[in-house]
Amino acid sequence: MSTTFRLFPQAASTTANSVDALYFFLVAVAAFFSILIFGLIFFFAIRHRRRVAREVPQEVRGGLTLEIIWTVIPFGLVMVMFAWGASVYLEVARPPDNALQAYVVGKQWMWKTQHMEGQREINELHVPVGRPVKLTMTSEDVIHSFYVPDFRVKWDVLPGKYTTVWFHPTRTGKFRLFCAEYCGTKHSGMIGWIHVMEPAAYESWLSGGGASGSLASSGEKLFQDLACGNCHRVDQPGRCPDLTGLFGKPVRLADGRSVVADEAYIRESIVNPGAKITAGFQPIMPTFQGLVTEEGMLQLIEYIKSLSGRPAGAQAPPGTAPAPERQAAGERGPSLPGSAPEKR
């Protein structure tokens, strides 16, 4: 029933309730001060209207007490707003660990979404109700912004960068997805739907779609097609860093710095391999800029994530993925960082 007229958006996520509570507080404060100021203006304007043409009213000097009162009270109120707003923002900005993961690529002028299981959608995203969903997002061209008003969440989607947004849907139905950052001619056409389904219905939707294997397996195929495996070999290390168990771990660089191998690091190492050279290796890798689409990039990342010592494709359920990875990192701790390839 999303095309019916309404004056207030549906509250369809846990965030929506947090934001609305804060919003109503702000509306109350704003209404109080608006009515106060309008009321005082009307009251003074009538009460103290000019009665004699040349009258000069008695002088009333400014009062320090009054000035302090109307400085301190608003200051206290805005600090409450700040603290409350910050707590809601931190909630929005930090996805929970157990979130279901999916990927979003924005381009002029459509949203392309990919599920871990391999389903791909355009201008639509199916998610189950009742559990948090975390989206990792990037753009193929200009800046877009992923906005679902009924969830009260929005985050910009940038080229050359990964951002995340998360939400915890609390009711089933279809909810509008908008691009909120002006992105060119058909900006207003870059809209879609988030379909929130009962978990069982979601599972059957997942199995019903014509996905040709999981995201990681698509990544593995791409890895082979691009011949990445010719250098990044497990059986014959030495020329290129071994990617097994790489994701989420610190990497020692040739210049002495250390970075964590996250999505952004892997993406950068593919499009601009010379930017961060792993210690002990030569900068021999060519750039793959223009050879890998943003969606392919996400598949490669998912494949590399899956190389955590377990066979590719046999990954843990997405929601629980981060924990084994951390564990794997811990297990391999002694051989870290950086020096490992040299030893081998």
Place this chain on the structure above:
Amino acid sequence: MITATVEQKHYLNAEYGLKSWLLTTDHKRIGLLYLGTITFFFLLGGIFATLIRLELLTPPGDLTNSETYNKFFTLHGVIMVFFFLIPSIPATLGNFLIPMMVGARDLAFPKLNLLSWYLLLAGGLLSMWAMFAGGVDTGWTFYTPYSTTYSNTYVIATALGAFIAGFSSILTGLNFIVTIHRMRAPGLTWFRLPLFVWSHYAAALIMVLGTPVLAVTLVLVALERAFRIGIFDPALGGDPVLFQHLFWFYSHPAVYIMVLPGMGVISELVSTFSRRRVFGYGFVAFSSVAIAVYGFLVWGHHMFVSSQSVYASLVFSFLSFFVAIPSAIKVFNWTATLYKGSISYETPMLYAFGFIGLFTMGGLTGLFVATLGVDVHVHDTYFVVAHFHYIMVGGTLMAYLGGLHFWWPKMTGRMYPEGWAKLSALVIFLGFNLTFFPQFLLGYLGMPRRYHAYPDEFQVLHVLSTAGASVLAVGYLIPLVYLVWSLRYGKRATANPFGATGLEWKTSSPPPTYNFDVTPAVTHEAYDYRALAEEETEGVRVG
């Protein structure tokens, strides 16, 4: 006062001919040149606003195609911000009044003042050329990498127009700062200055310190677009978010360039029409400076969902709330000025009431967008559109019109027709609220800004907004007619028709070319109505 009926020599009839205007260094004449220029740009920007509202009357994009609509809102923004709002009050009223208010013959650098008008004109003409050559579709915010890599429109020419106009603003600011420091009349100490001068001083600081950053940013956009130098485009190793930092470092303070002079006008109006010294003069004066200073520290509040650091967002939100305090101080002090005043309701005072109400609502909704958790939802929606129109139109434009009516007799020597003026002030107030209040609701409902077409569920509120816009348009056209009419048929103005205290009212209307026959000496504080009454009584006795 009897002599007023005899045609005296004044700045308008001192010289005649086109050359006497185009080569004038008289700040009053330059003020009128600005008045004509910005009125033209206001009407042009208004035409685009009308076209936008007409398109949004119905959900599908049916009046124009998307390319054209995107150019409409871009040109509306570019023209209104760079060629109307920023020069509006400072370059017309400020130019005309600051030398008179400080008791000087002219601004410190009269030729620079004329140059700054030519720069605005040149920038405006260049942007208009871009408009007729094919337009620009980046939004007035020129966000990268859309503006640098993807847009196929006249980005460089438009940006260059804004760049040139920026120098007009810098020179005007420089002129004000030097004039206020160096050319005050004997006895006119800083704390005897009218608050109009204080707020222009604060705005001038922003003009001089902030505008160069905009200039640098626009040059970088042009260089990136022309030569792909790789500052903003991630494919070239640049960072598109860097543009947003640079752009808002100027463009947030620019909001205060627009509104601070308006606050100065309101202080004069509230005081004059309640015959009271502005309550808490010192607090109102320093709150202007505080707003100018804080304004430079809050740019990141435009970027809470831009991928900037979460901790940066926390700091920017915290600092943004600090701007609320000096703004609140002003509103409370203006309201307190009315207490036990002798209040009359001439047109300028109606605009002042309107300003205080609408600025209060604009300021309070500013708290919503400064609040991190709420901004995530309302950012880039019509809530933000409504908020900044309450500040810029409800605030600055109301103040501008109030000031224009208040000083019209001084500028032209003629009175405006009071009845028509009151009517149009009322129409503007009602039309404004009908146009923009529904946009708050639209925004919280989730309607994104810069949408050519939109889903059906938003239509009712859009229809209300468009209806309001047509009322507003009528409200703006009425003064255009009667003010022009009054130039010939208006009642002749006396030197001080409203019983105001400023030095500008101590000379004839319109003033002589050099403003004062004798440099005035100031012996009392601003807004001393008792002293004014005594002088008038003496004047009558002497006369």
